[in-house]
Amino acid sequence: MGLNIAVLATGVPNDYKALEQAFLLKDKYPESKVAVFSIGACAAGVLREAMYRGADEALASDSFVPGCHDVVLCGCQCAEEIARLTSMTGLSCVVCVRSILSFSSGNIAVECVVENSIEESVLSLPVFASVDSSAVSCRPRNAYCLLRHNRGKSPQVSHAVALNAEQTCNGSVEVKECKYYQASDEGVRTFVKEILRTRVLQSADTAMSLKDSSVVVVGGYGVGSKETFDRLFELAHLLHGNVGATRPAVDAGYATRDRMIGQTGVVVRPELYIAFGVSGHTQHLCGVKECGVMISVNKDAEAPINAFADYSIIGDAREVIDKIITYCQQEL
Amino acid sequence: MNYYSDNEALEFYLKHPLLRRIVDMKEKGYGDAVGYDYAPTNFEEAVRGYEQVLELVGDLCAGTVAPNAERVEREKHTLEDGHVVYAPVTSENLKLFRQAGLMGVSLPRRYGGLNFPTMVFTMMQELVCRADAGFGNLWGLQDCASTINSFGSDEQKERYLPMVCAGATMSMDLTEPDAGSDLQNVRLKATYDSTSDQWYLDGVKRFITNGDSDIHLVLARSEEGSADGRGLSLFICEKSCGKVKTRRIEDKMGVQGSPTCEIVFEHAPAELCGSRKMGLIKYVMSLMNGARLGIATQSVAISQAAYSEALAFAKERCQFGKAVIELPPVYDMLGNIKARLDAARSLLYETARNVDMGYQFAELARERTLTPEERAESKLYSKIADALTPLVKGMGSEMVNENVYDAVQVHGGSGYMRDYACERLYRDARVTSIYEGTTQMQVVAAIRYATTGFYSQLVDEYLSFEPSQALASLHARVRAIANVYTEALEVVASFENQEMLDFLARRLYEMAGYCVMSALLLRDANACEELFASSLARFVAIGEAVVAGHSTYIKNFNVELLNKYKQ
Known part of the structure; x- marks a missing residue:
């Protein structure tokens, strides 16, 4: 039995x-x-x-x-x-x-x-x-x-x-060389100047929906709290973009379900994709497979997402968000 | 925290070169891989498996067993209707280890065991005892099953070993009110009833660790009218027969994670294990050797716990405007604890390796006739194991007592309070030099290896390597203390007086202990300077002082002084 x-x-x-x-x-x-x-x-x-x-x-x-x-x-x-x-x-x-x-x-x-x-x-x-x-x-x-x-x-x-x-990604996610930035004040400032300023100027239209946004700021479970997640909206506003979330972030109640990107959520094709505290499992990455530039902020240098990101900042997402917002306000 | 991966010395000892031979012999061509999906297909896989399981044990110990250790002292085991009800945390620990599949670690796979070598089982036991020495006893008693595996009938193996692997607990019922160190005096009566073709046990056993176990191994007098060890046989008796009652749970100083019981056999049906009359001579010796290695392991484990506690405290506690670890009297004590810990561990795993090799050859001999070379090797490994077991048990348990003494001292007043784990460690350590044969009994078992020069031979062999430049002078100093020891042996031999030898035996034993341990630690330091060199330097310095002291005492000794000791 x-x-x-x-x-x-x-x-x-x-x-x-x-x-x-x-x-x-x-x-x-x-x-x-x-x-x-x-x-x-x-x-x-x-x-x-x-x-x-x-x-x-x-x-x-x-x-x-x-x-x-x-x-x-x-x-x-x-x-x-x-x-x-x-x-x-x-x-x-x-x-x-x-x-x-x-x-x-x-x-x-x-x-x-x-x-x-x-x-x-x-x-x-x-x-x-x-x-x-x-x-x-x-x-x-x-x-x-x-x-x-x-x-x-x-x-x-x-x-x-x-x-x-x-089955879901058709092998289209390639492993790329990733450039790393430090999570220090100077590192983040350089990152904003070198990367964000140029990219944002190129794609400066404000999108209506997440699906069509040219800039997507994504928060994962690693952002740690709803309060930190909410700061992503400030950054998205500065970058004229929209906010997405991973499945665990949605499950944890940081974001509503309509913001979920990935296998069971929305598929996005932004020119600029910035992930905070996202480890980068297949189920999420297959929802962003055609993005232009991928940037990851994660305290774990070994996180799978760094195999796909073009640029990466190794540091705690919570601290880096604050710094990026500060320098974006100064530099953009 | 993980007690395995936090401690680099363990990986060093696990990966000793001899392990390959032990595992190759134990796995016999890795044939089990065909019938058992968890059996390794080669040596590398086997070792990876050991590491994974050790990590699992290290995690359970640091995460659950250690935090439970304090609670078990408050909750206590209770007696209900002739049976022991474990303290709730003890039951919780047991459940955890059963779920984790850690109850038949060294038993063959055909009975559901993991078939791990003694080396690895010993290492697990170090992890468990570091978390809670008392629970370590309870869990470690599974090793009694090895005696059934070695000497029991096929029917007995098929009945009892799967029960053990599934989580049945065991006990070895040897001691009686009038038979402690002197086991020849055991009186518990075994009578054979020819009509029912059944043995029955009647009598009392005392100080039995986990006395209300599921499966008892009982030493009993099967030959009516006999008076010595030759009239004793070993029996297997199950709790489920309902005729074994616990009369009392001892109120003891430490190791409270395992209940110590006085038990009564009331015409309890039992099975003879092995041959009649061989109980004490053969089987209990095997049982005791395993148990002594277990207590040596427990000693190293408590030393490790004491060192970790004392180190953490000394770094945190500030007096005179700085952390106390910076004060010479404090780092003196800490350095000595660590040195004695590392030296005892080195001897422990050397012993375990030899026990493994001896055991593997004995297994092989059961399957086929050994070649003359194999026979010689088998004999040597068994002899080394027999010589080192009483040495590591006695030295290890005496040293852990010094270590916990110093650990409490490092804590100062706080160490005397129950708030700190070292107070419990202090009490737990005390029994290690008493049970499974007092230190004095270990000296009795070991002294012939001193007087015949076997320990000196071993030291010579351990020292026969070319030391690195950095260790050359220490190598010479170890050689020197070995010479002082050999001289002392000669002095004692020249007395030609058995009573003087018996009296001085303890001192010779300690000298041998320091020589063997220094030589072994030196070898380890030569292989891995980073881990052992500084402990080695300290240990040799302590050893020189002890050996010189004993040497002076022995040189000045005479019959008059001997007589002055008699009260």
Whole structure:
């Protein structure tokens, strides 16, 4: 008696709560299979961790077909996604699950958090469920899974990422030589003078929509807060551009969904693209594949985006935004 | 924080050149790769696997076990209806390690184990004990399963080893109220009932670490009327039989992460492990050697924890307008802690490597007849392992006590308060020189390797390399203390008096310890100056002073002085 379980991961900590519920089900019904699907820009890390902790396979979102699984679990950040999928498929749905109690004859009993109290309910399979953030934490990595993975017998993760890149980007994202600027006052000032001033003069028309903007300023999860994200609007105003966001930034509530760029959001073709705190996963980059000049501000020099950026400033996005705004006001 | 990747010395010891041979022998042509998807296909992959798992352990230890260590002292284990209920944090730690698949680390894959060498298991144990020495005991007792693996029947292996890998806990039930160091005196009775073809155990065991374990290994008297070690056999007894009750949980000074129990066997059904009458002579010796290595590991681990705590405190604490680490009396203590820590660790992993090699040859001998060369090699590795095990257990545990003493001293008044971890480390360390054979018992086990000149031979061999220019003078100084030690041996031999030898044995043992450890650390420093050279210089300086002191004492010793000690 096994269940076919899917976990939808978007690359945020709550994914792990959903994973643990899937693993607990598998503990109880060992013949079950747990498949993890990446539906976020930053989910590659979660997918790898899922394999290290006991998932059976990790797959790209394209492979997810609603209706093929008995139970589909996701973190509480995905309540919206659940609503969309259930309305598409007409399947039963439950939110704020704290634990899954049992499974018998096509039904599943769950415990949900409803306005500060716990309620039990029974649902018929297949079911979509978002797991409450008060659910138990995820188990640690497992030595056997680590070794299995280490031996290269579970190439699903890298395969999934490669598949994604192939299907959605057609290999059109090329690796370029990137020029780096320092995050110091002088470095940012030079950057504004050398790069922004020339580019902005060339593309100085104010666009109406994000899709048609010639300058796009994008914030990722790395900007750290909604307050910092909001400063991007000041910069976009100075550069006569518009503001976009990555999936994790939207999930974190920094921006509204209509600003999302990438695989499941808007595709943009700006002449100038500046990314703050964006790591640069395929799912996001395929939404900007035809931009003119790509600039990245990221504290991690190894971030994937730097393989695609023309210019890069290595530093904390929050500090660099302030500096760029200051120098743009002086120099532009 | 990660206790593995934070500590470069560990990677150095993991990647010792002998590891290749150990792993090649252990993996036997990497044949398991066919039937087990987590088995390595070659040496490099095996080592990468060890590193990944060590990192996992290092993470769990720093992230969960260490923060839990303080809580376990407050929560305490309780006794309910003859059974132990672990403190909640202990259960949490155990659950974590079961989920992480770390319960059958060195057992063969066919029983669900990871098939890791002793070297790597030892390293994991260092990480766990650094976080919480008490939990380290509980977790480390899985090593008892190796005794079943070596000496049990196929049916026993198939029954018990998968249980261990799945997370069953173990205990080794040896000590009794009247049989501590003197295990020959064990009285717990094993009776064979021929009608039901079943052994039964009756009696009491005391001071049993994790005494309410799932699987007990019990030393019992199977030969009625016998009085010594030859009447003892080893038995396997399961908790699930319901006839083993915990009578009392000891209220002890430290290592509170594992309950220490007094247990009663009330006609408990048990299985004989291995052959009758070989219990103490063969199996408990094997069990004890593993356990002694475990305590040596625990000693190094607590030293590491004490050093980290003391160093951090000394950097932060300001007196007289500067951080106390800048004051000579303080950096004196810190430098000595680090030197003793590094030297003990060097000896620990040298011992573990030899235990591994000895074990691999014993395994090989079970499969086929060894060639004469292999037999000679096998004998040598086992002999080195047997000689170094009591040395590292005794020296390591005595040194950790010096280290925690100094670590508390570095903390000053704060170190006496429960607010700082070093107060717990101080108490935890104390038992290491007592259990699994007191230091005095280690001296008894080791002294023949001193008097026969085996330790001197080992030191010679360890010193037989061309040192780098920078280490040449230290090399000569280690050679010199080895000569002082050899002279002292000759002086004691010239007394031709067994009682004087027994009396002076501890001093000879310590001299041997300093010589062997200095030579080993010198070799490591020669391979990696950056990590070990400064500890080496300090350790040799301490060693010279100790060896000279003991030498003077021995030279001035005589029967009159011996008699003055008698109260």
